[in-house]
Amino acid sequence: MAYNYPELCLVIGETRITAEQRQTRPVIDPATGQVIAELPIATEADIRAAAEAAALAYQDWRRTSSHQRQAILRAAAAKLRERREELAWTITTEQGKPLAEARGEIDASAETLEWFADEARRAYGRIIPSRFPGHRQLVEIEPVGPVAAFAPWNFPLINGLRKVAPALAAGCTVVLKPAEETPGATMIAVECLREAGLPAGVLNVLYGEPAQISDALIKAPEIRKVSFTGSVSVGQSLAALAGRHGKRATMELGGHAPVIILDDVDVDQVATLAAAGKFRNAGQVCNGATRFYVQRGIYDRFLAGFAERAGRVVVGDGRVDGTQMGPLANDRRVTAMEGFVADARKRGGGVIGGERIGNVGNFFQPTILHDLDPAAEAYHVEPFGPLALVAPFDSEEEALARANDSNVGLSSFVFTESARRQRRMIDGIQAGLVGVNTFQVAFPETPFGGIKESGFGHEGGAEGLEPYLAKKFVHIAG
Structure with a gap:
């Protein structure tokens, strides 16, 4: 109606x-x-x-x-x-x-x-x-x-x-x-x-x-x-x-939230959660996930599963039944997405999606940039759109170092079934909000705020x- x-x-x-x-x-x-x-x-x-x-x-x-x-x-x-x-x-x-x-x-x-x-x-x-x-x-x-x-x-x-x-x-x-x-x-x-x-x-x-x-x-x-x-x-x-x-x-x-995915998780389940969390509100969420760091042993499986689920997101007018992701709120965000994708391609990174949809409205494909040069613009500027970065890591120390390598620290996310690994990640992450095996970190009854910039x-x-x-x-x- x-x-x-x-x-x-x-x-x-x-x-x-x-x-x-x-x-x-x-x-x-x-x-x-x-x-x-x-x-x-x-x-x-x-x-x-x-x-x-x-x-x-x-x-x-x-x-x-x-x-x-x-x-x-x-x-x-x-x-x-x-x-x-x-x-x-x-x-x-x-x-x-x-x-x-x-x-x-x-x-x-x-x-x-x-x-x-x-x-x-x-x-x-x-x-x-x-x-x-x-x-x-x-x-x-x-x-x-x-x-x-x-x-x-x-x-x-x-x-x-x-x-x-x-x-x-x-x-x-x-x-x-x-x-x-x-x-x-x-x-x-x-x-x-x-x-x-x-x-x-x-x-x-x-x-x-x-x-x-x-x-x-x-x-x-x-x-x-x-x-x-x-x-x-x-x-x-x-x-x-x-x-x-x-x-x-x-x-x-705002933020540029990292997601650390360790190799003891159910990969398909995490890929499903990642797609739902990343493309909510077309990625225009200050505490939303943007940088996905995946342990190398499950990296290829996660990337394939994440990409498959991103490709199935139904993009369209939010007032139409069945739409899962609407347009970006303004044309400035479309221009920003195109800039991040062009920079990634120039640097030899992999791009899944990455295109504007149609010529009416601010629609953009759910997009994944992978195997990207760490100097790429998207690693250092909050995308604030339907764009995710995916990269492999080997050790927990490397994952924490890459997650914390940012001037902002609003939210971070960790996926692991091990209580000991959860504790190590929580202790090492530099952020005001931490989600463990979930992307939900904001409720009326809980404090919301970040550290650093x-x-x-x-x-x-x-x-x-x-x-x-x-x-x-x-x-x-x-």
Whole structure:
């Protein structure tokens, strides 16, 4: 069933600014290349007004009880579920992923709202025994203040809500800038939160020129916390800007995840899991697997099995039944894939797949690069697309050295049936997330974050609420 794409607008306090009131940019369906909506672009005055609206609403929202905040977030989660099919169609239409994957994103988003709704009531201060008779020493917690949040396009709904949910649960207000390519899902989420009772100004939404918005918001005196998910280069620039202005920051900056496959596994089973994990969301997953290191004794069998399964992935419009992989979200990713493949061929590497599909939409074949020169571009730049690298190794030490040979460290994966080998791999891997015999490492109740240039801070889990809380020490004498 098709739905109407939501009306797009800037949300600033009680004001909604539509495309008729501002300059616009088109929103493109990645499967057809057609324009599906016009997006209003925020002015400097709009950005300033959004920061001021968040600051004004913060005065009341910070005093709203955790019980009330919990009730609003839980009600919003229920409303997301009520609109599940409409939301799934919207996500697929603007981003490309198959409807089944979009539904999974909605379910995880609702669970994220529920997790942080309840976590708001588990945020405690503490009493510290005093060294002085009759004195009391307390650590109180309070919200850090208005938040500037920046979310990317690969998961249009949950990327924003993983920032909004803990911020609202903690008592912070938010100015959210989602990706301009995928604004529709956010519009529906805003409606769900408003219908659940969220006051005006607590969540504001801006679209426009990303550099202009991020620069103005981070510099705005009203903003006290920054949260960003995106590329390493942009994240480092925003973190530096936040530091210059004394703003707290959480940075989730992507990865280039290695997969170590040892020779005691069921090769066919791992090849099946690898294809499903690698080509989910057309490989546009920051913690998704990209570099597959396979012990030499099973290397040929794994490569053949992986390639066979990649070749069977059904690529097409995500709204069509039976589609297993949709288009890339924008044409920039298609150009990037073509560049990685051309570089691999130039260096004499093996290429399985590697071609654009058709001349309408951003479709690209599930692709495997193998036996590749270690200097190849794809080894050193996150592909962020349906492209996997496969290489053999001999010893565990070699596998760890190659896995850790990266400037990023978000996620890593290990496949082995030996408990001792698992322990050695876990101890040796340099990453914030480790999956053992699974590619699933992200849940609402677990911390999500990386090391090295993958950023700092966590989203999800009990750790996800902490960046939005400030601690205040109180010493009462007598």
